[in-house]
Amino acid sequence: MRLLESYRGYVTTDDYAGYNALALRPGGERLACMAHARRKFVEAQKVWSRGKTGRADIALTMINKLYG
Numbered sequence: 001m002r003l004l005e006s007y008r009g010y011v012t013t014d015d016y017a018g019y020n021a022l023a024l025r026p027g028g029e030r031l032a033c034m035a036h037a038r039r040k041f042v043e044a045q046k047v048w049s050r051g052k053t054g055r056a057d058i059a060l061t062m063i064n065k066l067y068g
Helices: 017-024 035-047 055-067
Strands: 009-013 028-032
């Protein structure tokens, strides 16, 4: 908190609850990282039948567009 006390803007973090205080500060906005969610879709994609498009493929396409 001391490191960012004068910072105003966005901070991208994972879902660790220790970062919740960042969102409570005036001028601070906490953004969630999609890396953890994306990882689960990649795992689901690996067990899906080859040659078939599943929900994991659709989710990964959307996440790729978001980060593109």
